[in-house]
Amino acid sequence: MSDLAIVAEKLDAVDELAAKRAEFVLDTASDRAADAAGVYLDGNSLGALPAVVPGRVEDVVRRQWGELRIRSWEESGWWTAPERIGDRIAPLVGAAPGQIVVGDSTSVNVFKALVGAVRMAGEGRDELLVDATTFPTDGYIAESAARMTGCTLRPVEPADVPGALGERTAAVLLNHVDYRTGRLHDLPGLTAAAHEAGAIAVWDLCHSAGALPVGLDEHGVDLAVGCTYKYLNGGPGSPAYLYVRRALQDRFDSPLPGWNSHAEPFGMRTGYEPAPGALRGRVGTPDILSMLALEAALEVWDGVSVEAVRAKSLALTDFFLECVAAYVPEGRVACVTPVAHEERGSQIALRCDDAGDVMKRLIERGVVGDFRAPDVLRFGFTPLYVGFADVERAARVLAQTLA
Numbered sequence: 001m002s003d004l005a006i007v008a009e010k011l012d013a014v015d016e017l018a019a020k021r022a023e024f025v026l027d028t029a030s031d032r033a034a035d036a037a038g039v040y041l042d043g044n045s046l047g048a049l050p051a052v053v054p055g056r057v058e059d060v061v062r063r064q065w066g067e068l069r070i071r072s073w074e075e076s077g078w079w080t081a082p083e084r085i086g087d088r089i090a091p092l093v094g095a096a097p098g099q100i101v102v103g104d105s106t107s108v109n110v111f112k113a114l115v116g117a118v119r120m121a122g123e124g125r126d127e128l129l130v131d132a133t134t135f136p137t138d139g140y141i142a143e144s145a146a147r148m149t150g151c152t153l154r155p156v157e158p159a160d161v162p163g164a165l166g167e168r169t170a171a172v173l174l175n176h177v178d179y180r181t182g183r184l185h186d187l188p189g190l191t192a193a194a195h196e197a198g199a200i201a202v203w204d205l206c207h208s209a210g211a212l213p214v215g216l217d218e219h220g221v222d223l224a225v226g227c228t229y230k231y232l233n234g235g236p237g238s239p240a241y242l243y244v245r246r247a248l249q250d251r252f253d254s255p256l257p258g259w260n261s262h263a264e265p266f267g268m269r270t271g272y273e274p275a276p277g278a279l280r281g282r283v284g285t286p287d288i289l290s291m292l293a294l295e296a297a298l299e300v301w302d303g304v305s306v307e308a309v310r311a312k313s314l315a316l317t318d319f320f321l322e323c324v325a326a327y328v329p330e331g332r333v334a335c336v337t338p339v340a341h342e343e344r345g346s347q348i349a350l351r352c353d354d355a356g357d358v359m360k361r362l363i364e365r366g367v368v369g370d371f372r373a374p375d376v377l378r379f380g381f382t383p384l385y386v387g388f389a390d391v392e393r394a395a396r397v398l399a400q401t402l403a
Contacts, residue, residue, distance in 0.1 A: 002396075004323050008388040011319070017312055020384045023300045024233075025049040027366065039367045039394045044179075044207060044347045044380025047233030047297075056296035060289060081291050082260075082282055088298045089232070089241055092306055093205060093224070094215040099246055101281040102228070102291060106206060106240040107137050108256070109225040110173070112281060113242060114145040115255035117171035117200035117223055120248060125170035125199070127152045129161060135179050138204055142173055148255075158185045165197035172199055176214065177207035177345035180372050182337040184208070184345045188219040195220065206230060210301075211346035211382070212310045216243055223248075231346065231382055234294035242281040249277050258283035300384060312383035313346040316391055320348055320379065323395030332402045336376065347380045352402075361401050367394045 012018055026048055027038025040048055064072040073079045086100030093100075104112075114128065130142040132155035139155070146153035149170075156164045158174055165172070172194050177184050187203060194201040203224040208214055210231030216224055224243040228234035244252050254274070259265050261282040263273040274280040321335060333350040352358055352375060359371040369379040379394065 002392075004326060004392050004395075005389070008319070008392040011315070011388040015312065015387065016308060017304070017383055018387060020300060020304065021387065023051055024385045025051055026385060039390045039397070041367065041369045041379040041381065041386065041390070041394055043233070043382030043386070044211075044230050044378065045370055046229055046236060047231060047382060048385055049235070050233055050297045050300045052299055053235065053293050053296045057289065057293050060292045065288075078286070078288050078292075081288065081295065082286050083279060085291060085295045085298070086241055086278065088295065088301075089209070089228070092214075092232070092301065093209050093226070093243065094213060094219075094306075095217050095243055096246070099216075099249075099278050100241050100243045101278045102241045102294070103239050103282055103286055104242075105237075106204070106225055106227045107141055108283075109240050109242040109281075110138055110141045110202075110204065111145055112254050112256055113202045113223040113225055114142060114171060114173060115149060116244075116252050117202055118145070118149045118151060119253045119255075120222075120251050121170035121198075121200055125168055126150060127154060127166070127168045128170060129154050129156050129164055129172040129199075131155075131174045131204075132157050133178055133180070134173070134175050135204070135206070138173060138175070158190065161190055162193040165193060165199060167198065169194075169197055169199040171202055173202045173204065175204045175207070177211075177347075179207055180336075180376060180378075181349050182207075182345045182347035182378075184212070184338070184343050187214065187221070191219050191221055207345055207347070210306075210309070211313055213306050216245070221245065223252075228294050228297075230380075232294070233297045233300065233382075233384075235290060235297065238290050238294045238297075239287055242278070244278050244281060246277075249280070252280055254280055254283075256283045260284055260286070304384070309383045313381055314341050314344070316381040316383060316386060316388065317344060317346065317348050319388055320381070320391045320395060323392050324350070324398065327395050327399035328402055329399070333377070333398075346382070347378055350377045350379070351375050352377050358398075358401055362398060365397050365401065367397045369394075 064076040085102045087097040191201040200222045205226035209226045228238045257272045355375045
């Protein structure tokens with residue numbers, strides 16, 4: 001056993017989150033070769049399955065739908081699921097209850113947030129700033145929202161946003177963590193800069209929620225969106241969420257009004273009157289099966305603080321970089337994720353000339369990360385189920401693969 005493997009054993013022995021691993025469905029040593037047993041480092045794309053979910057989904061399908069049928073909208077709490085689950089997510093992103101509604105996809109919620117932001121910004125503000133390094137869909141949605149609202153769209157590097165803001169800026173859309181590099185952007189500082197310019201701050205939390213403290217209320221974020229299938233482990237295609245700061249809720253004018261967000265949804269009025277609060281972020285009938293699977297998945301957060309998750313995340317990524325430096329041949333990979341803790345999310349991105357082929361071979365050996373064109377190996381560290389022995393093993397198998 002190497003020195004680093006011994007260090008990993010000791011770190012796992014004192015890990016306060018180690019017991020959470022048993023609450024997930026993961027590979028075991030009997031599933032794969034012992035030297036690469038179930039190292040899942042792709043939770044930044046799709047979180048592992050919480051063990052409680054299959055039984056809960058079976059109950060939803062067989063009893064709630066199969067037996068109670070339409071009665072479940074009231075008796076099983078289907079109708080209130082979007083806001084109830086939103087309140088479950090709220091403490092994970094630093095929000096008080098009543099400000100998050102769950103439903104639709106991240107893309108749809110980005111559209112709601114951007115158009116709603118322009119409408120709140122008022123006369124004379126006809127410019128949208130968008131993170132130039134953003135996930136492509138956010139850029140596509142921003143471009144469409146700009147066309148529909150008569151705004152000019154300006155892609156800007158996050159660090160350059162303060163200098164780009166002006167009296168015509170309606171809103172700025174930024175990613176809390178860069179999906180390629182894992183760089184953590186300055187949410188407090190950039191939100192304050194937007195407010196100083198009189199603009200609305202909209203944040204995409206897909207790669208930060210469930211991995212690190214966000215502080216939406218504390219930092220005065222106006223609108224935020226995020227998915228739930230990464231660090232929140234909600235399952236493939238699980239519904240996203242929309243956060244509307246309480247002070248702005250009466251002014252939020254969604255571009256997608258639906259019967260579910262009507263003040264009197266069963267009144268079937270021809271005229272639209274928005275529901276109070278964050279409920280106006282709802283649109284149509286909720287996706288009950290995936291939504292209740294998400295609700296069950298969120299139970300793994302019982303008794304867990306986001307601060308403890310962040311501490312372990314930084315320790316895991318630090319240890320991974322240490323192991324890579326010790327094991328991987330010099331010059332074979334280069335880390336593109338910032339080393340500074342205040343600039344790092346919960347993933348490590350390594351530049352590698354033949355990254356696509358390397359990742360395929362890693363996966364064949366049981367170390368699952370992912371590849372981003374043209375040359376990036378991405379490894380996501382989900383502290384609820386990734387341990388230090390996993391990290392050491394992954395770096396060791398990476399070195400063997402590259403050798």
